[in-house]
Structures are given as structure tokens and as C-alpha cells.
Amino acid sequence: MKKVVLAGGTGFLGKLLRDHFVDKDYQVVILSRQAYTSKLNITYVPWDGETLSEWKNELEGADALINLCGKSVDCRYTESNKKLIYDTRLNSTQVLGKAVGLCKTPPKVWINSSSATIYRHAEDRDMGEETGEIGTGFSVDVCKKWENAFFDCTSPGTRKVALRIAIVIGKNGGALQPLKSLTKIGFGGRQGSGNQYFSWIHEVDFINAVNFVLDNKELSGVCNVSSPNPVRNTQFMSSLRKALKVPFGIPMPKWMLEMGALIIRTETELILKSRRVVPKKLIESGYRFHYGNLENALIDLVQKKP
Ligand SMILES: NC(=O)c1ccc[n+]([C@@H]2O[C@H](COP(=O)([O-])OP(=O)(O)OC[C@H]3O[C@@H](n4cnc5c(N)ncnc54)[C@H](OP(=O)(O)O)[C@@H]3O)[C@@H](O)[C@H]2O)c1
Incomplete structure (x- = not known):
């Protein structure tokens, strides 16, 4: 039986991967700060995300280690x-690196999350892994330090891939839920100028891409995980209205978004930064997207039963 260790496996993306690996008959070990009851192929092992302890033994001989830990960025940047x-992000990555370094038989592959927000605000051109330009500011700095912490870990026996993940749109959880709620009550118009790009990926492609990276031994380093078709915010919101069959959407100017963000304790950067990221490496390695088209992706997510 193959074994995967998921750090941060209890969140939105972690649960998607957990269910996927259980379906594939993996033994799934989840490192979590919460106390959950283990069942069938899923074992929850306690850790604090920063200190080495018994949990490190779980990495011995594992087929894969996937780290998705991190306090949600959907908050005020106090x-x-x-x-x-x-x-x-940094502590969990560093302590996993220490644990990998102590293994006699280290995991074959270690996937660490990063984010597509590492690239600059881009409306002018696509950002691939090699041609994209790294941005500036708080979120970019987080990603840079996160990736540095990951690649600084010495792990000669383990292939390492940092996933620069775009916004994952899913049936339950993630960024699509608040956008759906806003749209249903009539506020699904463009946000800000609407010209900013929205890099998205359907949850099925997120899972399949992780699987592809696991299986494809040639893949290492950084890897964009986004659909090949980022769209402008105006188009994203229009496709969402269409999928939800909502005939109109009141536009939300920047000042209104700023006010709303203050009230619901989040930041407008999550909506207003232009992310024009493309998955060059995945495509060149032969990955085929199930949902490259946004309208099909949204219809699947909002109209079909789970
Ligand atoms: N969702 C997206 O669209 C998206 C896009 C780009 C990048 N990412 C990145 O991908 C990762 C997973 O995203 P997600 O949406 O699944 O996030 P999530 O639902 O917020 O889950 C995050 C996980 O991190 C763990 N965590 C939270 N605070 C922690 C802390 N103080 N110490 C240790 N662990 C902590 C939690 O595990 P326990 O509570 O079980 O310990 C949880 O399972 C994140 O790092 C996120 O930045 C996500």
C-alpha cells in the first residue's frame, strides 16, 4: 500500500487530496494540530507545525509528503x-525539512505549496515559470521566503516541487463560495476596474495536477498550478452570473470593496491583484486539463450536485 503524508491535510485543499488518495487506496497520514479520530486508511497524527517529535517517524519510507500548512490569508494584514x-508557512516547511533529513528512507517526493501570487500584478502578459516576473510587497515576500525555506532544506533522496497554486475553485470551500453568495444577492458585477486577471483552477484539475507531479519523476523545482486560461475579473464575474442564472450584477468599485473588506476582516488584494499565471511546465510535461474552459468549470461547480 502506498503512503502519503499530508501536513495541513484538514483544510480545503487537504481534504480534496485526502479523499483522492483514500479512493486510490493509499494509506493517508495527516499531521494536524487538531485532535481527529483516525479511521480506515486515514491516520491523524498530532504535531504543532514547528517542533520535531514522534510525528517525524511517519515520514520514514513514505511515497510522498505534501505540505499545505498555513494560516489563511483571508484576514486583515495586521x-x-x-x-x-x-x-x-516557514516553520512547518523548515521542521518538515529537518524530519526528511533524519529519515533513513526519505519520502520519494516532497510537494510544498506556494502561491501564484508570487508573480507581479500583471495585465500585460502571461507569467510562466521561466518568463514570469516576481512581484513585490507582503504576499510576494511570504511566497519568496516560503519557497526559499523549502529549497534550502537538504534532501538529496527526495524530489522537491513547489506548487505556485492559483485560486482553486471548488464545490465546497475556497474563494468561490463568497463570490457565489455575492452574485446570488445581485452584487456579482465587476470588482474594481474589472480589468485585473483572475488565475483559477478547477478542484478536479488541482487534484489531477498534484497526481501528475507525483507520477512525473522529471518534474522538480517550481510549478504553476493554474488553468491555461486566466480571464479578466469582468469575464469571471459574467461567467459566474451565467452559471448561477443571475441576470444582473451590480459592479463593486474599489472604495466599496475597501469598505466591505474592512467589515468582513479581509484584504482587497485578494480580488484586485491581477494574476495572469499560466501552467507552462505542466503543459510542456504533457498534463491535459479537464477544465480549461471557465464556463464549463463554473457550470460543473455550481449546477451539478456533489
Ligand atoms: N485555496 C487556494 O485557492 C490556495 C491558492 C494558493 C495557495 N494556497 C495555499 O495552499 C495551502 C492550503 O490552502 P487551503 O485553502 O487548503 O487552506 P486552509 O483551508 O486554510 O488549510 C490550511 C491548513 O493549514 C493548517 N494550519 C493553519 N494554521 C496553522 C498553524 N498555525 N500551524 C500549523 N498549521 C496550520 C491547518 O491544519 P490544522 O488546523 O489541521 O493544523 C489547515 O489544514 C495554504 O498554504 C494556502 O496559502 C491555497
Whole structure:
């Protein structure tokens, strides 16, 4: 039986992967700060995301280690939240690196999450892994330090891939849920100028891409995980209205978004930054997207039963 260790396997993306690997008959070990009851092929092992302890034994001989840990960025960027955003990503990555280094038979592959937000605000051209330009500012700095912490870990026996993940749109959870709610009550118009690009990936392609990276031994380094077709915010919101069969959507100017973000304790950057990211490496390695087309992706997510 193959074994995968998921750190941060209890969140939105972690649960998608957990269910996928259970279906594929893997033994799934989830490192979590919460106390969950283990069942069938899923074993929950306690850790704090920063200190080496018994959990490190789970990595011995594992087929794969996948780290998805990190305090959600969907919050106000106060100094204390910023510190948590950094610490939860850097500490978990560094302590996993130490654990991998102590293994006699280390995991064959280690996938660490990163984010497509590492690239600059881009409306002018696509950002591939080689041609994309790294941006500036808090979120970019988080991603840079996160990837550096990952690639600085010495792990000669383990292939390493950092996934620069775009916004994953799914049936339950993730960024699509608040956008759906807004659209249903009539506020599904363009956000800000609407010209900013939205890099998205359907949850099925997220799972398949992770699987592809696991199986494809030639793949290492950084890898964009986004659909090949980022769209402008105007088009994203229009496709969402169409999928939800909502005939109109009131536009949300920047000042209104700023006010709303303050009330619901989040940041407008998550909506207003232009992410024009393309999955060059995945495509060149032969990955075929199930949902390259946004309208089909949204119809599947909002109209079909889970
Ligand atoms: N969802 C997206 O569209 C998207 C896009 C780009 C990048 N990402 C990145 O992918 C990763 C997973 O995303 P997600 O949407 O699944 O996030 P999520 O639902 O918020 O889950 C994050 C996971 O991190 C763990 N975690 C949270 N705070 C922690 C802390 N203080 N110490 C240790 N672990 C902590 C939690 O595990 P426990 O509570 O079980 O310990 C949880 O399972 C994140 O790093 C995120 O930044 C996500």
C-alpha cells in the first residue's frame, strides 16, 4: 500500500487530496494540530507545525509528503496576522525539512505549496515559470521566503516541487463560495476596474495536477498550478452570473470593496491583484486539463450536485 503524508491535510485543499488518495487506496497520514479520530486508511497524527517529535517517524519510507500548512490569508494584514502567515508557512516547511533529513528512507517526493501570487500584478502578459516576473510587497515576500525555506532544506533522496497554486475553485470551500453568495444577492458585477486577471483552477484539475507531479519523476523545482486560461475579473464575474442564472450584477468599485473588506476582516488584494499565471511546465510535461474552459468549470461547480 502506498503512503502519503499530508501536513495541513484538514483544510480545503487537504481534504480534496485526502479523499483522492483514500479512493486510490493509499494509506493517508495527516499531521494536524487538531485532535481527529483516525479511521480506515486515514491516520491523524498530532504535531504543532514547528517542533520535531514522534510525528517525524511517519515520514520514514513514505511515497510522498505534501505540505499545505498555513494560516489563511483571508484576514486583515495586521502585524500579528502577518507574523502568523509567515510563521505557519516557514516553520512547518523548515521542521518538515529537518524530519526528511533524519529519515533513513526519505519520502520519494516532497510537494510544498506556494502561491501564484508570487508573480507581479500583471495585465500585460502571461507569467510562466521561466518568463514570469516576481512581484513585490507582503504576499510576494511570504511566497519568496516560503519557497526559499523549502529549497534550502537538504534532501538529496527526495524530489522537491513547489506548487505556485492559483485560486482553486471548488464545490465546497475556497474563494468561490463568497463570490457565489455575492452574485446570488445581485452584487456579482465587476470588482474594481474589472480589468485585473483572475488565475483559477478547477478542484478536479488541482487534484489531477498534484497526481501528475507525483507520477512525473522529471518534474522538480517550481510549478504553476493554474488553468491555461486566466480571464479578466469582468469575464469571471459574467461567467459566474451565467452559471448561477443571475441576470444582473451590480459592479463593486474599489472604495466599496475597501469598505466591505474592512467589515468582513479581509484584504482587497485578494480580488484586485491581477494574476495572469499560466501552467507552462505542466503543459510542456504533457498534463491535459479537464477544465480549461471557465464556463464549463463554473457550470460543473455550481449546477451539478456533489
Ligand atoms: N485555496 C487556494 O485557492 C490556495 C491558492 C494558493 C495557495 N494556497 C495555499 O495552499 C495551502 C492550503 O490552502 P487551503 O485553502 O487548503 O487552506 P486552509 O483551508 O486554510 O488549510 C490550511 C491548513 O493549514 C493548517 N494550519 C493553519 N494554521 C496553522 C498553524 N498555525 N500551524 C500549523 N498549521 C496550520 C491547518 O491544519 P490544522 O488546523 O489541521 O493544523 C489547515 O489544514 C495554504 O498554504 C494556502 O496559502 C491555497
